[in-house]
Amino acid sequence: MxxxxxxxxxxxxxxxxxxxxxxxxxxxxxxxxxxxxxxxxxxxxxxxxxxxxxxxxxxxxxxxxxxxxxxxxxxxxxxxxxxxxxxxxxxxxxxxxxxxxxxxxxxxxxxxxxxxxxxxxxxxxxxxxxxxxxxxxxxxxxxxxxxEGSDAEKTTEAARRTYSRSVKVARETMEGLVLGKAIGARRAERAVLTVVDQVLQEPATMLGMLTLRDFDDHSYVHSVNVSILSVALGDYLGLNREQLFELGFAALFHDIGKVLIPPAVLNKMGWLNDEEWRLVSQHPDFGLLMLFNAEGFEELPYRGMLAVYEHHMKPDLSGYPRVIRRRRQGLFARIIALTEAYDAAISNYSKQFLPCSPDEAIRQLREAEAGAYDPVITRAFVNMMGIFPVATLVILDTGEMGVVVAPNPNPKALSRPLVRIIANADGERVGNGPIRDLTEMDPDTGRYSRSIARSTDPARYGINISDHVA
Ligand SMILES: [Fe+2]
Ligand SMILES: [Fe+2]
Structure with missing residues (x-):
């Protein structure tokens, strides 16, 4: 049945x-x-x-x-x-x-x-x-x-609340660990569960939150973004809720070991010297140890701890920590490696690099050298996000401007997502206009009614993408 x-x-x-x-x-x-x-x-x-x-x-x-x-x-x-x-x-x-x-x-x-x-x-x-x-x-x-009325707004509101609460919990947990306080394990677990449920219910809205830029504290925002992306990808790959929880947890704390590294080293502009690099590349070991010593867990999150340890290892084991015996980088670590690369690319965490648009970040991941990421997981991620991921600001060949709100239902139409129109062909803002499916054909000409001409930078137009995604 x-x-x-x-x-x-x-x-x-x-x-x-x-x-x-x-x-x-x-x-x-x-x-x-x-x-x-x-x-x-x-x-x-x-x-x-x-x-x-x-x-x-x-x-x-x-x-x-x-x-x-x-x-x-x-x-x-x-x-x-x-x-x-x-x-x-x-x-x-x-x-x-x-x-x-x-x-x-x-x-x-x-x-x-x-x-x-x-x-x-x-x-x-x-x-x-x-x-x-x-x-x-x-x-x-x-x-x-x-x-009637503001349900879409309520959804966005709920997503925003989940997001900012998660950032807060991530910050408090990590700061607590530095001071040697017992980790608020229960609170951290609850925050992860909320992220999982919110991603399962409204994936596109949660993915839209990645573009929220009203937080100053980069490392915690990065952790939450990687958690959201990893849970969404895990769900896409068919993991169950229990597994998604473990994955979301690992993703939220993947860089926790960095709290032991002096900020002067972490935020240094330019190349690191050997000693500095040695420190930075130890953050997976530090993270594993910190979680291992953390108090407050009923049961230690072993699968998550393993993923924290392995997230920079790379599938071909050319990353760090260096391994002596052959092993296989676990599934969670492979997922986190990819989603964290994506988040780092679209964000301005490092002052040395300019953030790139979501579609550019996807292109970089697809073209990354062999061995850097798991090819199957990369393909799944690209299929999930589309060539123009949710929250990309695009200019259409009609002159309209829009925000990508979902990949196309047809998996073959990766570059023809659903786009919410936010400015008409004359450049006038229309707020949250209609959602257009870019596979729509013009019956008179037999051509697509709209295609993406290019993506563009929301900051240039003073647009807050997360207002338009839900
Ligand atoms: Fe890391
Ligand atoms: Fe990271």
Whole structure:
């Protein structure tokens, strides 16, 4: 038997798939027929098991038969695109009668596939058209009033809170360790769990937090960013919640050993001398020892400690600490090595290098020399983030400016993410404008309606990216 969660994701994905097919092909085309058959099939399963089928959009959340649909990163783009499509029509609720047949589905989805007509409020127009077409077994309605308003803002707020609390806990834990205080193990663990849950629920929003720059304390921000990225990548690779917790924990403390290194050495401009380098390259050993001696754990986080020790080892073991016997750098360490390189590249932690844009950072990782990172994990990371990762500010060939909010649901369209328009072709800011799927074609010319011309630096335009991601 299928799990309910899978089926609720399934019905939304199937409906969106059919809408997209109807936008691209005539109704008698095979692609459309298959997509509609899939919708009917999944819908009938749900109707049979649960006696009814209703879809709700509430802010940035979606519900199927009162059950909140978990948006994981793999489905995020599809579901977010479908949510935006329903919103565009002013639809907050869609109800399906158990007697709905294939024809009802085809007519109703075709109406959703059409652009909302200008001039009239979109929901009114849609209701008129559905009535005229005689569709009675699938009905739509406005969003419930209690759900309207600022849910997207609330999501961003929650993500921001999680983020800044994690930075605070990371700082206090690490400072405490320097002073030899018992580590607030429970607090640290709770902070990691919150990060894990928040990343599982709203991955794109949490990834958008990486661009928050209102913290001065670099090393703690780096730790939290690496934790978020690692959990997202671990989830993408199929780790379970327990493993994600261990991974998130290791990521949060991967550089904890650096607190034992004098700031003058850590922040030194220019090359380090031998003695300084020896110190810096010992931070994985220091980290392992610190966690080993830390008090307050019910059980020592061994897998995490190992990852802390191994995070600079490199898959070909050419990194540090130097190893004498052959061994294999563990999975967690391989994940952390990659995500921390990405975060360091997009951030201005070191005054010696300018931060690069997210797409440039992805390019560098893809082109890194063999042996530096695990190729399979690198590929997964690139697939997860897209060529233009979430939070990249882009200029489109239409002259519009936008922020990448999710990778494209189609894994082959890595360079055509979903983009929220934030300035129109005349350069006027439009706040949080519509989300556009860059695989959308212009039916007249048969070409893409929009493509990315280039990425650009938000600081140049005074744009706070995290305001536009949720
Ligand atoms: Fe490190
Ligand atoms: Fe690091």
């Amino acid at each position: 299928t799990e309910p969660q899978t089926t609720s994701t399934g019905i939304l994905a199937a409906m969106y798939g059919a809408v997209r097919a109807l936008q691209l092909y005539p109704a008698e085309n095979d692609v459309v027929r298959h997509a509609l058959a899939e919708v009917k099939n999944v819908a009938d399963q749900i109707l049979k098991q649960e006696g009814g089928l209703s879809v709700w959009v509430a802010g940035s959340y979606m519900f199927v038969n009162d059950l909140q649909v978990r948006l994981d990163l793999q489905d995020y783009a599809t579901l977010a695109a479908f949510r935006e499509l329903l919103r565009g029509h002013g639809v907050g609720r869609l109800e399906v009668d158990p007697k709905a047949d294939a024809e009802d589905w085809q007519k109703a989805l075709a109406m959703l596939a059409a652009e909302p007509s200008p001039g009239q409020p979109p929901l009114e127009a849609l209701l008129d058209r559905m009535e005229a077409a005689g569709i009675s077994r699938i009905s739509v309605g406005p969003p419930a009033p209690m759900f």
